[in-house]
Ligand SMILES: NC(=O)c1ccc[n+]([C@@H]2O[C@H](COP(=O)([O-])OP(=O)(O)OC[C@H]3O[C@@H](n4cnc5c(N)ncnc54)[C@H](O)[C@@H]3O)[C@@H](O)[C@H]2O)c1
């Protein structure tokens with residue numbers, strides 16, 4: 001598995017237009033420059049982004065529409081954020097028993113994370129990523145002008161995934177994030193490659209998640225997925241709160257010292273994110289779920305085996321460990337953090 005990223009400043013000149021099926025986020029038609037590029041493809045399929053697109057019930061309808069293009073299609077190009085990437089990748093993996101797929105991520109989240117690594121995913125009945133395939137892209141186009149056109153909100157939403165990567169990757173990446181212009185929604189472009197590399201290094205060692213190494217990339221995702229599905233929070237923000245959950249538990253379990261976690265808080269752009277979250281008291285929503293609700297989501301977690309879940313803890317930036325925990329332990333920790341939050345609010 002080699003690094004298949006192709007970085008460019010502008011949208012590339014496309015040679016095999018007729019044999020490429022473009023599956024793209026219809027939102028992109030609102031940006032004139034990108035619309036012009038999209039409409040040069042005779043075989044193109046617009047979709048509405050979001051978790052609804054990944055819902056399996058819609059699939060037969062999409063497949064029927066897509067089969068119209070199938071006789072001329074030699075490869076699929078997927079252009080959009082993570083939801084379009086998951087959907088498009090899945091579709092490419094089943095049409096004709098698998099057609100080559102290239103990804104062109106248009107959100108920070110997809111550019112950093114979801115477009116790489118070959119995991120495709122569909123939701124079933126509101127439960128996330130219950131069905132999917134491994135279908136590795138043959139190329140991932142990282143286009144500067146497309147990614148830099150995103151509004152501030154998109155970087156805010158991707159913050160959790162960037163922080164996850166930095167916690168796995170180590171101190172250097174954490175420092176890099178301090179220099180980004182979060183208020184304008186821009187990262188330092190030259191840093192992106194280092195972040196993407198963290199994912200490739202891990203996927204390379206365990207592409208099909210057989211050795212437990214790839215589990216590291218689930219940091220922040222156990223509670224993150226519960227919150228994303230149940231509270232309708234964007235993926236990257238749900239992961240941000242999932243990371244706080246994992247960090248707090250790591251401290252509680254004495255895997256990380258309290259001092260170190262305080263340092264970590266100081267180093268990161270948490271305050272920017274925290275201020276925005278605080279305004280709508282999202283934390284109170286996240287910690288207001290019933291136990292039975294959380295349990296029903298955790299039982300659907302793919303990492304769950306007989307009530308045991310491979311959980312990610314952080315010892316220090318650059319050192320993430322996996323420990324098997326029982327779902328009841330997660331619930332107990334949730335209650336503990338819930339109480340701590342209540343006490344915090346009482347002192348304010
Ligand atoms: N397969 C994987 O390995 C993997 C990893 C992480 C996340 N994911 C999945 O990715 C999804 C989240 O990704 P996402 O946040 O990119 O989702 P998304 O596709 O829903 O995009 C978020 C929003 O950004 C908009 N958008 C797309 N391009 C834009 C642009 N250039 N400028 C402005 N807005 C733009 C979309 O229309 C949408 O409203 C989740 O479904 C998650 O499960 C998958």
Ligand SMILES: [Zn+2]
Nearest residue numbers: 161221235239
């Ligand atoms: Zn994720």
